[in-house]
Amino acid sequence: xxxxxxxxxxxxxxxxxxxxxxxxxxxxxxxxxxxxxxxxxxxxxxxxxxxxxxxxxxxxxxxxxxxxxxxxxxxxxxxxxxxxxxxxxxxxxxxxxxxxxxxxxxxxxx
Amino acid sequence: xxxxxxxxxxxxxxxxxxxxxxxxxxxxxxxxxxxxxxxxxxxxxxxxxxxxxxxxxxxxxxxxxxxxxxxxxxxxxxxxxxxxxxxxxxxxxxxxxxxxxxxxxxxxxxxxx
Numbered sequence: 001x002x003x004x005x006x007x008x009x010x011x012x013x014x015x016x017x018x019x020x021x022x023x024x025x026x027x028x029x030x031x032x033x034x035x036x037x038x039x040x041x042x043x044x045x046x047x048x049x050x051x052x053x054x055x056x057x058x059x060x061x062x063x064x065x066x067x068x069x070x071x072x073x074x075x076x077x078x079x080x081x082x083x084x085x086x087x088x089x090x091x092x093x094x095x096x097x098x099x100x101x102x103x104x105x106x107x108x109x110x
Numbered sequence: 111x112x113x114x115x116x117x118x119x120x121x122x123x124x125x126x127x128x129x130x131x132x133x134x135x136x137x138x139x140x141x142x143x144x145x146x147x148x149x150x151x152x153x154x155x156x157x158x159x160x161x162x163x164x165x166x167x168x169x170x171x172x173x174x175x176x177x178x179x180x181x182x183x184x185x186x187x188x189x190x191x192x193x194x195x196x197x198x199x200x201x202x203x204x205x206x207x208x209x210x211x212x213x214x215x216x217x218x219x220x221x222x223x
Contacts (some may be wrong), residue, residue, distance in 0.1 A: 002151070032210050043114070043214030044153070088149055089153060093210055096144070096165065102152030 003027050006101035014069050014109050019077040021104050023090035026071065030092035030099075035064060035075045038087045047073070047088075066068070080108045114215035116202050123125065128190040131218045134183055135204030142218045143212060144177055144187050145201040153201070174205045 005024045013019045021035075031052040036044035050057040050064045050073075057064050063076045073092075077084055087103045115134040123129055125161040135142050144156040159179045167177070174193070181186040188197055199219050203212040 006152075009207065034210065036214075039201055041204070041216065043216050045214065046211045091153075096141075096158065096160070098154035098210075098212070099157075100145075104152070 001103070003030075004090060004101045006088075006090060006098045006104050008104050009102070010105045011106070012107045012109060013080045015082060016079045018077075019080045019084065019106055019108065021075040021077075021088050021106065023073040023075075023101055023107075024071060025073065025092045027092065027094060027099075028068075028071070029094040032093040033064070033066060033073050034091045034092060034093070035062075036089045036100075037084075038089060044089055055093075077106075080106075080110045082110050084108050114202055114204055114213055114216050116200075116215035118218060119216060120169060120219050120221075122223065123192055124223055125193055126191045128188065129192045129196075129222075129223075131187040131200050131202075131220070133187070133202030133215060135185070135202070136206075137183065137215070138212055139204035139206040140182070140213075141205045142179060142185050143199045143203040143205075144185070145203065145214075146187045147199045147201060147217070156187070188215060189220075192220075197222050 034049040036045040038044040038048045048062045065074045085108050088104045089104045090101045092099050117132045143158040145153045156169045157177045162179045177187045199217045201217045203214045205212045
């Protein structure tokens with residue numbers, strides 16, 4: 001049973017435009033959320049996170065939004081760059097239990 | 111720091127054989143996680159250790175899977191006997207203290223024929 005879902009397996013965006021990656025979760029006990037970025041043949045690398053007590057966290061071009069009532073998380077990348085092309089995983093945490101989504105493959109078209 | 115080190119990077123084996131995957135966490139990190147990545151289920155947590163002690167192995171799929179962490183700098187994930195459905199990429203990750211940011215290794219791509 002997937003507690004964290006990324007319903008869009010892929011996304012294509014033009015360079016310079018905004019990329020929006022979405023993530024839904026089912027467990028209201030999750031209190032921390034993270035986004036990881038993964039290039040081929042490499043392990044995921046941490047990108048940005050947000051605590052459940054916040055609804056927004058920004059780091060440069062990356063912003064994560066949390067809507068607890070909708071159990072929805074999103075990652076905004078603006079402006080998108082070709083180097084952002086990768087697979088993005090969202091993760092939700094309760095205690096020491098981490099639950100990852102299945103990933104969204106982002107392609108930024110030059 | 112070299113980051114999390116995993117070996118081998120690729121493993122091809124025949125059904126029924128024993129497979130051992132290895133992980134060296136980042137020095138000073140006290141938590142270690144083993145994950146399996148598949149297209150259908152994404153990244154699944156198999157087991158995690160805190161201070162070398164297994165805390166939660168509820169994600170280990172079957173008794174064929176076992177994991178050990180004999181010391182703070184080394185962990186193994188063993189599959190015996192292996193089956194074709196075990197084919198996946200296996201990641202090891204480590205973290206320190208109360209940080210929830212995990213650092214992943216490059217993964218081991220396992221193919222069981």
